[in-house]
Amino acid sequence: MKTPVCEADAKSGFLCPACQERLSKGEITDLDVEISRILHKYREQFSLEPVEVVKAIDCGKKLVILSDSDAGLLIGRGGKVAAVLAKELGKPVKIIQRTNDLRKMIEELIMPVRVLGINEVFKAGEKEWRIRIKRSDAPRLPLEMKSIESVLNNLVREKTTIAFE
DSSP: OBOSSOHHHHHHSSOOHHHHHHHHHTSSOHHHHHHHHHHHHTHHHHTOTTOBEEEEEEOSSOEEEEESSOHHHHHOGGGHHHHHHHHHHTSOEEEEEOOSOHHHHHHHHHTTSOEEEEEEEEETTEEEEEEEEOGGGGGGOSSOHHHHHHHHHHHHSSOEEEEEO
């Protein structure tokens, strides 16, 4: 299992100097540390060995967990792992797998809203992704706009914006 903090820290509840430095620099957050500890606690019960958690983002109403492994492994059979995470953290959890398929990742994040299109835009020499959505679907977005853009920036590792048409 791979989590944002090392295995020893997830077990012990204390951060080693390397992980503490990453926390101080802002590379990881307290939420990343907490999720690492919870996953380690349930590692044996849910067979979480192949799971790779990259980052956790607090989006107000929900927590979004980004995974490099199959999201189904982290969700668990019947959603049991996700339910345990939600109960321990006190908020609903959305788990998204980071893949090379940009459209799939975005659709998972903003479900039930459909994506009209994804454009690659160049502004002042910088590349940016613009995700187009129907204006009438705006009230159905599962998260706030800023939260969605923040998660997308972490997923894509490039600047993203949402445009309504």
